[in-house]
Amino acid sequence: MTEAYPLQWPHGRPRASNPERSRFGSRSVDAATKELFSEIRRLGAGTPVLSTNIKLRLDGLPYSNQSPPADKGVAVYFTHKKQSMCFACDRWDRVQDNIYAIAMTIGALRGIERWGSGSMVEQAFTGFVALPAPKSxxxxxxxxxxxxxxxxxxxxxxxxxxxxxxxxxxxxxxxxxxxxxxxxxxxxx
Structure with a gap:
């Protein structure tokens, strides 16, 4: 079972060695999370689990106003067309920017599907098929x-x-x- 906290980074995915300063502007963890979950819903996917090193609120989502963790990585696990998927990002130096980057990536893939080259989406998603979630x-x-x-x-x-x-x-x-x-x-x- 995938844990929302602490971060469950997918096996076999390399980690960024030097996170970059993002160009996404200022947004809270909460705003980035809402955008991500909206994109997942628009994709027609379900059962998302956002995994970070940010402690969780009572509703299971990450707190917005806490000290940033040392590891800014983010992984989101979800089901798309009965297939377990995982998108992970640690390129940016803020958790919320990594969450937002995943949301924008899913939005771009949805665009490919809308623009008529849907077979490309299926090919792209093959790379995001989740290996069994790491043990907590x-x-x-x-x-x-x-x-x-x-x-x-x-x-x-x-x-x-x-x-x-x-x-x-x-x-x-x-x-x-x-x-x-x-x-x-x-x-x-």
């Missing part, structure tokens, strides 16, 4: 949301016993555990 850090460590730092560390040590390469763990298993632990400890109260 909670799932990786086997802890509940709101777990304390001690609970996170205990779960980490338990899982590391079998994930470590010296104990026959699969390649990358320790890296996955280390990332999950670091992510959850950064958000643990």
């Amino acid at each position: 850090p909670y799932e990786i460590l086997g802890v509940q949301r709101g777990a304390s730092a001690d609970e996170i560390d205990t779960a980490y040590r338990q899982k590391a016993k079998s994930a470590h390469p010296d104990k026959g763990g699969a390649p990358g298993a320790m890296e996955e555990l280390n990332r999950a632990r670091a992510t959850l400890k950064a958000t643990a109260a």
